[in-house]
Amino acid sequence: MGLLSASCLLAIKAVRCYPPRCPFSASKSWLSTKTTPPLLGDRNILLMGPPGAGKTSVGRVLGQRLGLPVIDIDNDVLEESWEMPVAAKLAAVGGECFLEEEGEVLCNFSASGSVVSLTGSNPLHAPAMHHVKQTGLVVYLDVDTEDIVQRLSTMKVNRIVGQEAGVSMRKILRYRKQFYEKWLDVRVLCGTGDTVEDIAEKVLKAVRRYQDPDAETYVSTRSHCKGSTGNKTYFSDVVLEGLAPDGGLYVPTNGFPKIDTREWLRLADLSYPERALAILEKCIHPMDVPAVDLRPMVFKAYGANFASEAIAPVKHLVHNQYVQELFHGPTASFKDLALQLMPQLFAYCLPQMCNYLILVATSGDTGSAVLSGFSALSDSDRQRTGVLVFFPEEGVSEIQKLQMTAYREGNAKAVSVRSDFDFCQRAIKRMFGESEMTGYLAVEYGTVLSTANSINWARLLPQVVFHASAYLDLFRDGVIKFGDPVDVCIPTGNFGNAMSALYAKQMGVPIRKVICASNQNRIVTDFITTGECDLRGRPLVTSHSPAIDILKSSNLERFIYHVSDGDGHLVRELFAQLDREQYFRAPEPLLRKMQQEVLAGWCSEEDCLTAVRSVHAQTGYVMDTHTAVAKVVADRLQDGTCPVVICSTAHYGKFAPAVLGSLQQIQMNVPEDLVEQLRRLESLASSGPEMHAHVLKCLEERSSRQQAHTVCPADYNVLLEEVESMIQDCFLKVM
Template sequence: MGLPGAGKTTVGRIVAHRLGMPAIDVDDDILELTWKMPVSAKLEAVGGELFLEEEGQALCNFSVSGCVVSLTGSNPLHTAAMQHVRESGLVVYLDVDCDDIIQRLARMKVNRIVGQEAGASMRDILSYRKQFYEKWLDLRVLCGKGDTVEEIVEKVLKAVERYHNHNAESYVSTRTDGLESANRNTHFSDVVVEGLATDGGLYVPKSGFPIIGAREWLRLVDMSYPERALVLLEKCIHPLDVSALDLRTMVFKAYGANFASQAVAPVKHLIHNQYIQELFHGPTASFKDLALQLMPQLFAHCLPVMCNYLVLVATSGDTGSAVLSGFGGLGGVDKHRTGVLVFFPEDGVSEIQKLQMTSYSDEGNARAVSVRSDFDFCQRSIKRMFGESGLTGYLSVEYGTVLSTANSINWARLLPQVVYHSSAYLDLCRDGVIKFGEPIDVCVPSGNFGNAMSALYAKQMGVPIRKIICASNHNRILTDFISTGEYDLRGRPLMLSHSPAIDILKSSNIERFIHHVSGGDSRLVKELFTSLDTQQHFKVPEALLGRIQQEVLGGWCSEDDCLSAIKSVHSQTGYLMDTHTAVAKVVADRLQDGACPVVICSTAHYGKFAPAVFQALGIESIPEDPIEQLRLLALRASKPEMHRDMMTCLEKGGRRGHTVCEAEYSGLVEEVEGMIQDSFLKVM
């Protein structure tokens, strides 16, 4: 299936030959035999609308098996015909660039196609047609600009082979060796629901990420963010886990009108060779929205039908409101079967972050509870709950409820982040800053290392990222690890900062990183992280440290440096950064050599950390009301604009009471059981 001129007949014949099957061309072998006249004559005789109906009926009346069938370019416009086709076979969409199609049609002297009304350009009708191909495809074959017929044939054969070999795209725990994993096929739908592996490790794809060639990347340059996301995620999620049509529905819902910027994650020039990728245009003003507007939909889609699920989340600030927004947005049966409970440190998040999280208390399936401790205690407690078979068994038997997680330990949280790193590179290509193949650096303010890890995965897929720069605040555990290879929590207190979302000492995705740089050495990973759990310390072998330093750079900045960067950038450019973006800016200035552009990930809107930003700008008369704080800041910033949804949330929510727990594991367990009772045991 594909546009007129996509090469369906030519490719279909060669594919049929390679598979030892007959080839059938709908035009030549069905329509002309049925009508006893050329297709062009039929179109001229009956006109476009009647032609489409008669063409569709002819296909409905034809059945075949064990063949390769080349559809017409207009078959997908007929619903009944395509339903008939999908019932009997696998629909492969040859997704060819419009410019290539127009050139081919010109060479074939075709200046008008079925359904093209007077006054409509060829480009318009081709663009219109694509929605129908997206509706019916089982598999997309993305054809790069200039791909030969032979190259497209190979892509088709590989796509069909992939479809029929679901087990080849299995997932393994970072702590499980090859012999153990060989006995079990764990698919995408399994890891989304399970979150954490049963042995305490994190799931990763057994065969790594698909590598995308340069010509395919170039196809993505002119696409919108949702279109890019769809193509990339199709390559990473097997269609038997999530069908192409279902994935399309989810992606376009996730990255639609809920984002204040149509570009979703725009890249803007800051100063010199530095660019900022604004990741805060989602409903909760944080980069977490890029994953958590999609992840709950994937989660609900993959759920087995028999159980209720409670998603547990520990947050240092931004994840909380993002996950509450994402799961709160589920509808129907999904909402009744899925609850989310967020634990956050009472004194470790900004006032606006706290107001955002507690504003979701009216959502039937979403709740936030604060803890008189730090993020690491919250995360450690959740991991402990998953590891206690007595607890999980009790909740399953007593309440029919299974625990899962939406932290970045969940693969479905991490995977969508690969898209925005890829999109940043493509934006720079589209805007003429670089040519495809030229390198960039990426600087990420990171606490849990998930954002940095997703940049590494984008690099693995073929994005020419030279270095990932990991930026920390004075809780510089990642900087010290990258510098020395030693991860040491012994006697190390967590210090609160102006950038609370990265106030983390135990970075969960470091486990995936070590698995990555060690070439999948699960025994080493298990040994290191068992040591971290029991002795609060590990040190990697010297050879591995060298590989770590080839992949990432690490730096940190003081609180004063963070605030100074906010003031300096604002005075030079009028651009107002949040505290986390400022941490990345300081570290990029120190570690990036200027040999290529650097993209700084702006992970939150400045309004979320208003008091610190006021301090940076030297403004002393600060209103007590958070809404007034945001309005005052908006007057000071020429860019970016005040965040629409954050203001709306605060204006509607106001100050609400919320549950506060002491730093006791048993208290958190009680909150979990209470949430299950409230969510799933109500008498309707």
């Protein structure tokens, strides 16, 4: 740490003035019989947090509301045991011994069915916390450090035990936080201005949530009954299954949790991983992934593997337009924001006795991001998971192809198909729907199929975070006041990123409109503007923005479910018609509701390249072709009355020939060598972004990777053979 001496690490406790004590008799009346059935049965509610967090005051309110005994460890346990005030004990033994003696007392503590306010330093003594944690649920009152400092000042506490000269109280409080994070069962995020009653209500809500995992189940978008009383489907189930058995996509049965304004304000000054953790804890039930296990996953996902410490920084572009750079992850696309976390969640939820093969269809960026994310798992997890990626041979950029085919070691492989993305995606969905085939794989090889496309809920959920983070950045930087609206413009083909923005809005982020930007394939634009999803005789046209070269947009199914208030019957009918006839039309009332939330437009190839060139001439900033599509559509559809965040979904280096050709205008001056293209682009980006190191390294090492990759015809049975062959390569040796 470098903040505290060894002795200070042992004992960090506030010397504070206590309020008048509640009169407890020597017979320890706080263990008396309850008058009403307790919330947790005989288990305690253990309030944990720094000094000044309000544990004692909140505990008293909870005790009154629940009719439970209230125990303050300082007043009712330590002082009775030592027969002296805590402050006097501290003065007598000194900081080095205090924590050990405090811990010894707590190790002998026994109570049940009570509200217990721990001391601020209890979590620093591991044996004591192991002991008390067995007795109940540890609720962490997560109060902002600045609020704590102000409260301690009001209480006339001007030092913390162990605080040496030159070491601020803030540093010690920040140091302590790691111990609170270690022992919590549930977090209560306390906003500035929250009253004791507010926090007590949040504690009750958090405890009730913990007790009721059945309130956070998932349902298929094609379910006939939203409140079905059949088998419950939990987060861990949907992570592994990917696609629902009826062919629909999983969504939360009761929608997204709402985060109040004071809690959003707390998140504004936090880092991206801290924001992600707070948001995801709200969305993933602790019975599925406990908070103490989720934290290391999140911090591993968003750490040194990203080129920018901000992870997803927001930068001013021109006028009221801001660009959120979502390409600083290891594969230089926004898919990394989900796929550095999703494989960890997947591995965490894996049953011990099963192997899983992850099938992925990609239009370019998802493939390399999936391969990167799953390759970062531990050896033991990789032994039980294989990844097989299908991509269109002629439908991705050369750099995207090199990124995918570079993965040749371990249980990961990319196979190209002489068709388009829609064929690849359709084939995978068909595999999931054929029970005979999936049953055969399960019996013969002990292997279950899953997917990491945005049809998988664990792929979509982390994307909610970066939309929330963009708004918080604008607020933190003074561009907007909290509550002011913003628009978000997203280049989209499969609608997953757009859907995650709508979910962020549902959580309370003040997004006014989600603007969907299509290239010349414009399936999403046509659907939003006309209500018609028409694939009849419609060819997929390759473009300079291949990641959105998609016709059958999977996440439109979630969007229709969302705007129809969960009408699974309607979703089932519409998509059954699409499968039969390659066409459906949304009812007029539904179309009007869609257009209230989403705007959509499309961009020609010429306009896309012109936008790359004009933005660079105006600002020196280099955009990739997908960001350029969003820029063109934002210029056309956004009214300028509020800021608009343009999602920059990929680094320009991944599409170097098109971007460099646009900037130089004369194609003959574009060098054939891809590394030289990147070097020249880097020299042109006077105001950023910098060249992506991983992309450059991939190309510089390409000579050692130019082995022939597997290329399949557009034949479903051939793809099935690739699946079985991959399973044999991955798991037969294990079997």
